[in-house]
Amino acid sequence: MLSIGEFSKACGLTVKALRFYHERGVLTPAKVDPHSGYRYYDEHNLETAHVIRALRDLDFSLDDIAQVLENCDDDRDAVAYLENHKRQLAEKLDHYRDLIHKIDRLVTQQQQTREDVAMNQASFEIEERQTEPMLVAGLRMTGRYCDMGKGFGQVARKVGRHIAGKAMCLYYDGEYKEEGADFEPCFPIRKAVEAEGLHVRELPAARCVTLIHRGPYDTLSRSYARALAYAKDKGYELDLPSREVYLKGPGMIFKGNPKKYLTEIQLPIKPT
Amino acid sequence: MLSIGEFSKACGLTVKALRFYHERGVLTPAKVDPHSGYRYYDEHNLETAHVIRALRDLDFSLDDIAQVLENCDDDRDAVAYLENHKRQLAEKLDHYRDLIHKIDRLVTQQQQTREDVAMNQASFEIEERQTEPMLVAGLRMTGRYCDMGKGFGQVARKVGRHIAGKAMCLYYDGEYKEEGADFEPCFPIRKAVEAEGLHVRELPAARCVTLIHRGPYDTLSRSYARALAYAKDKGYELDLPSREVYLKGPGMIFKGNPKKYLTEIQLPIKPT
DNA sequence: GCTTGACCCTCCCGCTACGGGAGGCTTTAC
DNA sequence: GTAAAGCCTCCCGTAGCGGGAGGGTCAAGC
Numbered sequence: 001m002l003s004i005g006e007f008s009k010a011c012g013l014t015v016k017a018l019r020f021y022h023e024r025g026v027l028t029p030a031k032v033d034p035h036s037g038y039r040y041y042d043e044h045n046l047e048t049a050h051v052i053r054a055l056r057d058l059d060f061s062l063d064d065i066a067q068v069l070e071n072c073d074d075d076r077d078a079v080a081y082l083e084n085h086k087r088q089l090a091e092k093l094d095h096y097r098d099l100i101h102k103i104d105r106l107v108t109q110q111q112q113t114r115e116d117v118a119m120n121q122a123s124f125e126i127e128e129r130q131t132e133p134m135l136v137a138g139l140r141m142t143g144r145y146c147d148m149g150k151g152f153g154q155v156a157r158k159v160g161r162h163i164a165g166k167a168m169c170l171y172y173d174g175e176y177k178e179e180g181a182d183f184e185p186c187f188p189i190r191k192a193v194e195a196e197g198l199h200v201r202e203l204p205a206a207r208c209v210t211l212i213h214r215g216p217y218d219t220l221s222r223s224y225a226r227a228l229a230y231a232k233d234k235g236y237e238l239d240l241p242s243r244e245v246y247l248k249g250p251g252m253i254f255k256g257n258p259k260k261y262l263t264e265i266q267l268p269i270k271p272t
Numbered sequence: 273m274l275s276i277g278e279f280s281k282a283c284g285l286t287v288k289a290l291r292f293y294h295e296r297g298v299l300t301p302a303k304v305d306p307h308s309g310y311r312y313y314d315e316h317n318l319e320t321a322h323v324i325r326a327l328r329d330l331d332f333s334l335d336d337i338a339q340v341l342e343n344c345d346d347d348r349d350a351v352a353y354l355e356n357h358k359r360q361l362a363e364k365l366d367h368y369r370d371l372i373h374k375i376d377r378l379v380t381q382q383q384q385t386r387e388d389v390a391m392n393q394a395s396f397e398i399e400e401r402q403t404e405p406m407l408v409a410g411l412r413m414t415g416r417y418c419d420m421g422k423g424f425g426q427v428a429r430k431v432g433r434h435i436a437g438k439a440m441c442l443y444y445d446g447e448y449k450e451e452g453a454d455f456e457p458c459f460p461i462r463k464a465v466e467a468e469g470l471h472v473r474e475l476p477a478a479r480c481v482t483l484i485h486r487g488p489y490d491t492l493s494r495s496y497a498r499a500l501a502y503a504k505d506k507g508y509e510l511d512l513p514s515r516e517v518y519l520k521g522p523g524m525i526f527k528g529n530p531k532k533y534l535t536e537i538q539l540p541i542k543p544t
Numbered sequence: 545g546c547t548t549g550a551c552c553c554t555c556c557c558g559c560t561a562c563g564g565g566a567g568g569c570t571t572t573a574c
Numbered sequence: 575g576t577a578a579a580g581c582c583t584c585c586c587g588t589a590g591c592g593g594g595a596g597g598g599t600c601a602a603g604c
Contacts, residue, residue: 017590017592019553036553036598036599037554037598038551039553055525056590058374059371075523075524075526076385076386076523079382083375085375089372089375093365099330100361104358110347113347113348114348251348251350252326253326254323254344254345254346256345256346275571276580276581288563289563291562292561309570310570310571310582311581328561
């Protein structure tokens with residue numbers, strides 16, 4: 001018969017834990033002095049204690065341990081519980097793996113943005129440029145521009161891990177529309193994915209009038225005006241859809257400072 | 273200004289959570305009516321709420337979120353926190369992966385034991401057999417047999433994932449010794465591992481008198497007597513170390529029922 | 545027999561991030 | 575004016591203990 005302190009040393013469980021196990025009924029001492037309330041443990045308790053320790057080390061809950069103790073005499077009986085517990089652990093594992101991947105994506109996106117910004121920092125002038133063809137997944141929608149965020153959210157959720165570049169939006173109207181606008185938020189993706197509701201295809205190359213707009217979205221019209229004036233000046237006829245590429249916009253976590261947003265406007269020139 | 277219920281719908285956080293965030297100071301409503309105590313939230317709160325949601329989805333603690341909110345205006349500022357958090361998640365990931373491996377090992381060992389037992393169930397008679405050479409890691413010790421368990425524990429901890437078969441023990445004394453016995457608990461392993469304090473080598477093949485003992489260890493002497501009598505009868509001279517292979521003994525979790533233990537005794541015959 | 549120090553006891557609070565519910569105001573709609 | 579819905583605070587519960595307060599018990603030495 002060992003006192004709780006001696007037993008604690010013998011089995012490697014803390015005194016606090018032993019008292020708690022007693023209270024929860026998973027490890028009842030062989031004898032409790034009714035006068036002093038002192039707990040005394042025997043050989044059989046030691047065995048149970050070892051079992052509890054082994055199972056706690058495997059992250060079993062006390063309730064599960066109680067079940068195992070009740071139904072098993074043998075490692076063999078415990079196999080079903082072990083398998084079951086393993087499944088639960090595997091779920092947690094997947095969960096954490098998923099979170100780590102998400103963080104990874106956030107960080108690399110952030111890095112990408114920083115590089116893009118650094119690269120484009122010099123030129124805020126109107127340019128003519130040939131865009132590269134790219135594979136995109138988009139969600140065509142009709143409504144107000146402020147609902148665009150939800151569209152991006154939906155697309156991102158569906159093609160999440162295949163995203164290969166900056167968010168962009170295609171505009172199928174030739175003008176600014178308060179309501180009933182026809183536009184398509186999309187993401188460049190690495191490889192063709194099937195996703196219901198999404199339009200996945202290669203966006204063709206096009207010669208464009210481009211301009212990087214710096215500042216909040218509600219001042220975009222000024223930059224549009226400049227680009228359109230330039231095109232008119234050159235006598236270009238413009239094509240649809242026009243594009244906006246969100247080089248630096250609201251982050252995945254923070255909205256950030258709208259004064260620092262960078263948006264590239266791309267107005268395709270109708271080939272002559 | 274939205275009431276807490278409306279705001280809850282707007283940001284996707286529960287009313288309970290919002291009150292809790294207020295109490296913890298991570299999301300203070302724009303206005304609190306001093307008379308009624310009603311909380312009212314504004315546009316800026318909505319932004320903060322989104323940040324909190326994004327970070328909670330990544331399993332950030334509220335304390336960490338508070339720090340991020342205090343020090344970051346931008347996804348870019350948050351990168352360091354994300355990296356840090358990722359490290360913590362990676363630790364958990366490793367932890368769970370480790371546990372799953374441990375469970376796997378337990379289960380496969382258990383299965384192995386079952387198969388071994390099924391195979392050996394028929395024969396409890398004395399046999400002569402050539403043992404196969406095998407790679408083992410052992411810990412030679414001097415003392416009492418009851419300390420053998422600790423020896424197995426040490427060996428198992430060091431070569432854990434390389435264990436390839438049943439625990440066994442080599443006996444270097446020609447007789448039973450109460451104290452000062454010279455023996456070596458060891459495990460067969462898959463490939464040579466370096467482990468300080470352990471003796472890793474190939475155990476040579478040997479022709480043996482073998483016998484499977486069923487029951488607790490304190491009745492082993494009867495089986496030894498039978499095997500020794502057989503050897504004497506045949507006129508064999510015996511070699512050292514003799515071996516015991518623990519086909520079915522105390523499990524990794526449960527001690528199990530000693531009456532069901534199976535132990536193979538192997539007494540090497542000195543080549544003539 | 546007495547003291548002392550080590551050991552043990554039973555509460556109670558703390559941690560995370562809320563959820564559930566009781567009991568009581570306030571606001572809003574009809 | 576009234577009723578329903580919404581809001582408030584306060585308290586308890588979660589898992590598995592750790593820390594500590596305040597007080598009883600045990601064994602040994604004098």
